[in-house]
Amino acid sequence: MEILKIQIQRELVSFRLRIDLETGRGIHVLFGRSGVGKTQTLECVAGLSRPDSGLISLGDRILFKKVDGERIVNVPPRSRRIGYVFQDGALFPHKTLLENVMYPMRTSQKGAAKEAATELLGEMGLRNLVDRYPSEVSGGQKRRAAIARALASEPALLLLDEPFVHLDRVVRSKLMDDLTALVEEHQVPAILVTHDLDVAATVADSISVMEDGEIIQSGSREEVLFRPVSGGLARLLGDVNILTGKVAGESSGVWEVTAVNSVWFVPHLGLLPIGQEVEVVIRTGSVKIIKQDMEVPESLSLNVRSASVAMIDRRPDFYWVQFGLDSGGTITGRIPSDTFRRTGLNEGDSCTISITADGISLFPLDSSTSDAG
Secondary structure, eight states, X not given: OOOEEEEEEEEOSSSEEEEEEEEOSSEEEEEOSTTSSHXXXXXXXXXXXXXXXXXXXXXXXXXXXXOTTSOOEEOOGGGSOEEEEOTTOOOOTTSOHHHHHHTTOSOSOHHHHHHHHHHHHHHTTOGGGTTOOGXXXXXXXXXXXXXXXXXXXXXSEEEEESTTTTXXXXXXXXXXXXXXXXXXXXXXXXEEEESOHHHHHHHOSEEEEEETTEEEEEEEHHHHHHSOSSHHHHHHTSOEEEEEEEEEEEETTEEEEEETTEEEEEEOSSOOOTTOEEEEEEEGGGEEEEOTTOOOOGGGOSSEEEEEEEEEEEOSSEEEEEEXXXXXXXXXXXXXXXXXHHHTXXXXXXXXXXXXXXXXEEEETTOSOOSOO
């Protein structure tokens, strides 16, 4: 796989796009709210938009370069060897799915192109729909055909702009699985834009979080999702509980923090003064129910709490469960549906909960970033 390097600046209406990124394996997700520069970044890489300055390279090929005192390089989009999946698919309405996929192929032999295109559509589960027009297939099938077309030119890089948006839950889940398998099979690196955290958490090998035209954290999926660099980023990255407290002490690499009339124990990587006011950030997915008469595993032993079930909000795959702590305050957990049903708990029932060691972090209240976490 070829390494993509992006070091660009571009003045936009409401902010300046400043991207410094290097990636080249698996699926790299650009994650952030709408309007922070994710799609503009893809367009610059594809050659559909031109940065004001900087460098974009793919392997040993320079795709764009504009540096003071040097010759400007701006390779046309068709020559960049990049496959692009637009948010709406952008299939040609007057061509069949087969003809759409054949269109970008680099061969003059129609028979070979037809065979290769049929194979790609087959990989996307569309072998029986090759002669259909875009208007005759579903939204999910259009998106699959668009991915097949993007791969048809044997690109060195695949770009995908919100490929799962507006798809229902079942269709989206299957397409996410198929896309990750396809990227692995074809050994082509991909950059995928999304504002949906579930998508990022499911398909990403690595993630860059964007805000106002800049990358505020970049790393592996686990590093970004489980070790955000600030409380604000933790909020952006998903459903979390925020408790306000103070550092009361430290022992054996664990902070002792007082919050909501209780002491919380937080593994740490940095230094904080005693008395420092902090935000205790607890991921909802890290809240676990401890079964009666169950020996508490070591991974859950730091923060065991007596509680009661205050509210249950049932969703198809999980339940939002609000727990009232006996010490005061509430904690919300995202509990898998099957797991919660097996507990037999109802609203008002007493229970014991805990927090996984990697699901709780600290951030100083007087700083947007921290070395602690």
